[in-house]
Amino acid sequence: MPDRPSVAGATGDRRRWQALGVALVAAFMTLLDVSIVNVAVPSLQRSLHASSSDLQWVLSGYALTFGLVLVPAGRFGDAHGRRTAFVVGVALFTLTSTLAGLANSPGWLVAARLLQGTAAGIVNPQVTGLIQQLFRDAERGRAFGLLGATIGVSTAVGPLLGGLLIALGGADHGWRWVFFVNIPVGIVGVLLGWRLLPARPTGLPDRHRFDLTGVLLLGAGVLLLLLPLVQREHWHSPWRWALIPTGILVLAGFARWERRYAGRGRVPLFDLRLFGLRSYTLGALLALVYFGGFTAIFFVFTLYLQNGLGYSALVAGLAITPFALGSALASALGGRVVDRFGRPLVGAGLAVVLLGLGAVVLVLRGDPIGGVPLLTAVPLLAAGLGSGLVITPNQTLTLAEVPVPQAGGAAGMLQTGQRIGSAAGIAAVGAVFFSSLAGSAGDWAAALRHALLLAMGFVALALCAALLDVALTRRMVRTDPDVGATRASGQRK
Template sequence: MPDDSVTSGAARPSPQRWSAFAVCLAAGFLTLLDVSIVNVALPSIETALRADPSEIQWIVAGYTLAFGLVLVPAGRLGDLFGRRRMFLLGVALFALTSALCGAAPTAELLAVGRVLQGVAAGTLNPQVLALIQELFRGPERGRAFGMFGATVGISTAIGPLLGGGLIALFGAEQGWRAVFWVNVPVGVVVLILGWRLLPKVRPTRNTLGIDVPGLLLLGVSVLAFMLPFLEASEGGAAQPPWWLLGVSVVAGGAFVWWERRYERRGGDPVITRDLLRTPSYTRGALVAMLYFGGFTGIFLLSTLYLQSGLGLEPWQAGLVLTPFALAGAVSSWWSGRWVARAGRRLVIIGIVLMITGVVVADVLVTVMDGQAAAWWLAGVLVISGFGNGIVISPNQALTLADVPVPRAGVAGGALQTGQRVGTSVGVAASASMFFATLAASGDYGEAMSVGLRVVLGVLLVALLIAVVDQRARGQSASSD
C-alpha cells in the first residue's frame, strides 16, 4: 500500500501508478458507458413505465445537467480533501444510484435517480483527470491520456451494442433495468480495487475555507445556460426557457466579481486568476469547448438520419456509428505516444481529419439515398473518428500540462464543464437547423446536410484557435 505520509502528489511517481490508473480507466469507462447505453433503452422505458415525452426528456437531460453542474465543485473538493477520497465516494454513489434507477417503479422516480446518478458521475470524473496529473509526468502522462481517450471511444462503441444485447436477453420489460443494474457489480469491484490501489496523498492543508458563494454562483450560471439548450436539442413541443440565458449572464458576472473580490481579500477562490492567466490552459479549454460543440452534433444528426430517414433499426444505426468510435479508440491510444513530440500540431491534424470526414459525409448524404448510403456513411465516419481520437486526448494533456497538481481537480472539472456547455449549444444548434430544414423540405438528406454544415462551421473556429495556440507556443519556445 502507498505510504499515507506522502504530502504532495508531485513528490515522486507512485510505484503502483499503472495499477491505480487501470482503476481510473474502469471508473471512467463505467460513467461514460452510461451515456450511450441508456439511449438504446429509452423506447423500452417509455413502454414499460408509460413515460411521456417530458419524462423521457428528463431521464436523458437530468443526467447531463447534474453531471455538468457538479464537475467544478467536485474537482475543487478533490483538490482540498483528496482525490482518492472523492473518487471512492463517486464510485460508491454511482453504484448505489444505478441500483436505484434499475428498481424505479415510475418514470418520475427514474428521472430523479438519473439526476442523482449524474451527480455521482460528475463527482467521479474530475478525480480521474486529476489523478492522471498526479500519477504521471512527461511522456507517460501523454500516454495515460491517450489510453483514457481510447477508453472513451470503446465505451461509446460498446454502449449501444451492450444495451441492445441486454434488452434482447432480458426482454423489453426487464432489459432496461439490466442496463442500470450492470453498473452495480462493476462498481463494487472498482470500489474495492480503488481502496487498495489508489495512492493516499495527503492534500495541502487549506485554512481559508471553501468558497461556497463562488461555487453556488458558478452552479447557477452553468445550470441556467445549459437547460434551455438541452430542452431545445430534445425537439419537444414546449418553447425552451431562453430567458434563463439572462440569468446565466447575471450569475456569471456576479461569479467573476465575487471571485476577484474574494481573492483580493486573501481567500482561495474556486478558479484563481493564475489559472485563467495560464495561456496553454485557457486556449486549450476554448479549443475543447468549440470542438465538443461541433463534433457531438454528429451523433444526434446521424441517429435521426439513419433511423427516421432511412428506416434503420436502433441496433443497425449503432453499427453504422461503431466504426467512428473504434477508429477514435485506436487513434487515441496511438496519439498518447506522439503528443509529447508533436504537441498542438497533432490536435490540428486531428481537427482537419474530422473536418474532412464531415465534408465528405455532407456530399454523401446529398448525392446518395437508401440503406447503401448508411454503409458508405459508416466508412466515411472512420476518417472523422480517427481525427477525433487525436484531438480530445492530446488536447487534454496539452491543456493541463502547465497546471499545478494542487489545482488539477478544479482545472479538470472546469475543462469538462466547458465541454458539456459546448456540447449543449452545438447539439441544439445542429438539431434545430436539422428540424427546420426537414419541416421546410421533408428531405432527410438535405436536413442532415444542413446540420453537418453547422458542425463544420464550429469545427473551423476550433481549428482557428488551435492554430493560434500552436503559433503562440512556437513563439514562446523560440524566445526561451
C-alpha cells in the first residue's frame, strides 16, 4: 500500500506550519475538555442542583460521543477534504461550548456535552490526517512531536486550568468559564482554519458514496463497548457487562461487512487491509493498552489529592503539572529522533514510565512525610518524560505506512482504540481504587498504590507489544536486510 505524493510543496513551507499551528490549537481545546470538567463538578453541582447520575453523564457523555464519530469523521475528511470537516467540527464545538456554559438545567448541560463530544470527534482525525498530508520524513516526525506534546499537556493540564478558571469565576458559576473559554479560541480557529488549511480533497475514488451501513455497525459496536464502561459508577446491574461481548460480535459483523463492501469495488468506511501492516496493528494495540493506564493515572491521583487529602482543585492540578511538562518536552524530542531509533524508542519510554510510577508507589508507602505534591513531583516528571517518548513516536510509526488518502480513517480508528482503552482503564483502575478504599478502612494512600500498580500493568502490556515489534523487526533484518533495516530505523518510503 504505497504512500501518495504530498501537497506540501504546493502549499508552501510557512503556510504548512501555520496550518499545523491552527490544527494543534483546536486539538488542544477539544482534548482539554476531556479532563478540565472533572474539577468543575462541585461547582456545577451546586449551581444546577445536579444528581450524581447527571454528573456522570456530563463527564462520560463527552467521551462516549467523541469515540463514536472518530472513524466516520476521518473517512469524511479523507473523501471530501479535511478543511471542510475541520471547520465544521470547530464551529460546532464552539457553538456547543456556548450552549454548555449557558445551561440552566442538568438536562441542558448533558445534551450540550454530548454534542460537544461529537464535535471533538469530528476535529481530531482531521489533525492527524493533515500531518500525514502536509509533511514527510523528518518533518512529519517533528509535526507529530508537536501533536504528542499537545496531547500530553492537554490531558494533564486540564485540572490546573479548570482550577484557575473556577477560582476566577467564583465557586457557584466558575464552571461556566470552563466552557466559555473555548469561544474566542473556536472563532479564531474557524477563520484561520478556512484560510490556511488545504481545501483540495485527497482524491479517493467513489468519494461521494458513503458507507452508511458501516457507520451504523461501527457506531453500535463502539457504543456497546463504551456504555458499560463510562457508566460504571451508576449502572450497577451485572447485565451491563453482557453489552461488551455483544459489542465485539457487532464489530465482527462490521469487519465482515467492510470486506464485502470493498469487494464490490467501493471505498469502505475503514480499509481492513491496514491491519495487514504490522506497524499499524501493533502500534494500535500498544496505544489501546497504554491509554488504559495513562489516563487512569490522573483520574485516581486527583481523587486521592482532593477527596483523600483535602487539597483544592488548583493544588491538585499543580501536582500533575510535572507530568505535563515532562510529556511536552519529551514529545517534541521524540518526534525529532523517532526516525533514527524507531520502536525501541517507544520501548525505552514505556520503561521510564514504569520506573516513574513505581517511584510514586514507593513514595506513598506508609504515611508520607511532607506535602504529597512535592514528594511525587520528580517521579511524575520522570513518568511524563517517558510518556512523551511513547505517544508521539508510536503515532508516527503506527501511521508511517498508511497511504495519505486513508490517513483520516486510520487515525480515527487509532483514536477510537485510545478512547476505548481510556474508558476500560479508568473503569478497571477505578474499581480497584474504590474497592481497596472500602477494604482498607479509608486508607487513601493504599488505595492509590493498588490502583497505580494496575495502571502499571497496562503500561507493561504496552511494553510487551513494543518489544514484540522490535523482535520481529530484528528477525526481518536477518532475513531481508534491506527491508528490515528500513523498518528498524523507522523511516518511511
